[in-house]
Amino acid sequence: MKNSAIVTAAVSMALWGASARAADLGDIFQLHAYGTLGVVHSNQDQADFVSSFSQQPQGAGHTHSWAYDVDSKAAVQLDAKITDRLSAVVQLISENDYNSSWTGKANPRYRPSLEWANVKYDFTDEFNVRLGRMVLPINMLSEYRNVGYSLPFIRPPVEIYGPVPFTNIDGGELSFAKHFGNVTNTIVGGIGDTSTRGGFGALQSNLYFIADTIESGALTVRATFLHNQVHAPTGFGTLFTGFADAAASVPGGDAAAATANYLDGRYNFEHWGNIEHSDLGATYDPGKWFVMSELHRWTSRSLVGSANAGYVTAGFRTHGFTPYATYARLNSMHLAAPAIPLDGLPPMLAGYGALLNGIVAGVNSSSESQRTLTLGLRWDFMKNVDLKVQYDNVRLDAGSTGLFVNEQPGFRLGSTASVVSATIDFVF
């Protein structure tokens, strides 16, 4: 509620400020839209291929052999330049995402949600502050990952962009740019909170981040560090603590109780847990060809584990066509955890403890590790519109479920899937 109030206040202030000026409306307001219409086919029919592992409830493969909802989306954005220094932006997006931005609760897919609504004040041309709901620049392409027209590929590699559930934050950010001859360095720091309901369940998050971008001619390099404190209203409840209380009241059960409490602290999201993200990306785009690469790492001692991921993409442009290829890789891992010692416990309590050990072992042996090889072609056939076709070969590591959702009983871990996609992207 508090965040909606801040966002509403920011937007109302912006609109009031804009309407108070009697100048040419076209100079103050700009309306933009972007969207993608896409279709995806996956030959893995025992699970769904999705572009956002944590946000999309269904995709291509099992639910639909040919799915429109993996990539199709549309958004409108209103920009207001209220004064020379004050501007505001509101963006609404409609996509296959069961996260509602209005309430943080489950949302029918494709219901328009508020992606950003913020006010920006320029202290100088180089130094500005932004307040309200804004993009969370956790990855190199985060800020425009939904704008198909601005990307060389159909979707940013899912190995990096799939698992992260947060796309925006409510809070504030400061941005400072400095020009050194041909080189521009921009530092952005922000703090805020966000909430999302996705594949991990409902999550609330407090976070801060710092991102630095260096641009010089055709080269852009960017590094981000983000610290995320995450919490869920429903996690394991008293599953572990109930056992710990019982074990503590039994002679010789202190070690078991202590271990169970430790595991509760780590794996139960009802306690705030930390996830740290670091990202390093670079793009070199002299015009006729380009290469882009990004490395991302997140670490946590929690249910979501840790991961290293990366990709490299290259392409060239000729006569309105841009063929491209990508190699992407995700290694997911979990920090080891001790097992609850069961020796000497009464049989029923030992059975309960064994169940808890099984849960932890199950989490720690789960893996989403996979690699994707991509080949695609983009065609800019008319102004503001492009067509893309793309082939992805997705190979899961042995024992991995990959970034697929809706796994069916027939789903084989470690399998390989072929995914073909076609999209039309537009901007105006």
Next chain:
Amino acid sequence: MKPLIPLLAAAAVASATAQAADPEVVVIGNPAAQALTKEQVADFFLGKSQGMKLLDLPNSAPVKAVFYQKVSGHDLSQVKATWARLIFTGKAHAPKEVADAAAVKKAVAEDPKALGYIQKSEVDSSVKVLLTLE
């Protein structure tokens, strides 16, 4: 003396052909504005620097494609993609599209912060040439 005349004629034909193939593009601003380097112009027209009010011609104007190619090495759809990235994150206000060179000249004459590009042949005394693109 005589060999010079065919040579001069050839030079005249050559330069006329060159002009027809590739209009010479200049960046113009208000008479009170300062001259700019190519890097500065590229930074403004690709959204990397803020602070100026940018004017674009429609895609149908041939000088637009020539301008962006010379200043950034990018074609119009790449430029659009670059701007899309900035607009859809609220980082920059898109350049304002005006109908023709006359509209560009009128806008820069009225606003010391306005920047535009036109063919060199269309420059007049109401505007100042801030950069000539080779």
